[in-house]
Amino acid sequence: MIDKPDSQGKIAIYPGSFDPVHLGHIDIAHRAAAVFDHVVVAVFDRPSKSLRFNTEDRVRLFQQGLKRDNIEVIPYSGLTIDLARKVGARAILRGLRATSDFEYEYQMTTMNRHLEPTIEAVFLMTSLEYAYLSSSIIKEVAAQGAPLEGLVPEHVASALRGEAHDR
Ligand code: ADP
Numbered sequence: 273m274i275d276k277p278d279s280q281g282k283i284a285i286y287p288g289s290f291d292p293v294h295l296g297h298i299d300i301a302h303r304a305a306a307v308f309d310h311v312v313v314a315v316f317d318r319p320s321k322s323l324r325f326n327t328e329d330r331v332r333l334f335q336q337g338l339k340r341d342n343i344e345v346i347p348y349s350g351l352t353i354d355l356a357r358k359v360g361a362r363a364i365l366r367g368l369r370a371t372s373d374f375e376y377e378y379q380m381t382t383m384n385r386h387l388e389p390t391i392e393a394v395f396l397m398t399s400l401e402y403a404y405l406s407s408s409i410i411k412e413v414a415a416q417g418a419p420l421e422g423l424v425p426e427h428v429a430s431a432l433r434g435e436a437h438d439r
Contacts (some may be wrong), residue, residue, distance in 0.1 A: 281309025284363040284394060287352045289319040292431065293334040294410055294424045296402035300367035303396050305340045312359050313345040314352065324411055329431065337425045353388045363394040369403045 284304055290297055290313070304311045313334055317327040325333065327347045334345045348355045356364055364384060366377055381393040398405075401422075410423055414432040424432070 282363075283310045283312060283359060283361045284308040284365045285312045285314045285352070285356050285359060285361045286365040286367075287314040287316060287348070287355070289321065289323070289407065290315050290330050290334050291319070291321075291323050291407050292325050292330060292410070292424065292428050293337055294402070294405050294407060294428070295422070296367065296369070296398050296405040297334070298337045298425070299399050299402055300365070300396050301334075301338065301343055302340060304365050304394075305343050308363070308365075309342060311343045311365070312361065313343060314348045314355055315345065316352075317347050317349045325431070333428050333431060336427050351387070353384050353391065356391050357388065361391060363392045365394045365396065368395045368397050369405075 284307075286301055286304060288297065301311060301313055315327060315330045315334065323330075331345050331347050338345070352364060355361075364381075366373075366380075368374070368377070377393075377395065384391065384393065405423060410420065411432070413423075414420060414429075420429040420432060423429075
């Protein structure tokens with residue numbers, strides 16, 4: 273027999289630093305939004321790496337790149353699993369590029385499962401064209417003034433060039 277859907281539908285959270293969001297992240301969020309009823313993109317406020325954009329900007333830049341209305345973007349701090357519980361998520365979603373992502377994700381998933389066995393980890397493969405993209409490589413090429421077309425949305429390219437943008 274088929275399960276009845278939850279009253280709010282199936283929710284997934286997609287956590288990350290998103291410093292800044294690029295087309296690979298947006299691709300994963302849109303793919304997830306076609307599978308889940310609601311996707312909460314969760315922008316971690318204090319990752320253990322130096323940031324180019326503050327939390328508010330990282331949230332806004334992601335929001336401005338979205339085309340579906342069942343995706344929302346929020347900031348968060350603390351444990352991802354606590355946020356997942358708070359929003360009633362059934363799954364924590366992560367994007368996978370290459371096998372190099374696997375080991376870290378495996379470790380995180382094992383820890384999250386230890387903390388909360390009822391919330392699943394779901395991995396989506398990126399489109400091939402974005403498989404080489406990372407926020408850090410984008411920041412490096414942006415710092416050298418290289419063109420950013422095909423890597424990030426135009427409003428993110430402007431932000432990386434330090435241009436004023438609509439709030
Ligand atoms: P972090 O894991 O340090 O927060 P990011 O904010 O860049 O790193 O990534 C957030 C999520 O998006 C992670 O699941 C990451 O694997 C995924 N991701 C990053 N780059 C890509 C890409 N090019 N294609 C698909 N998923 C990606």
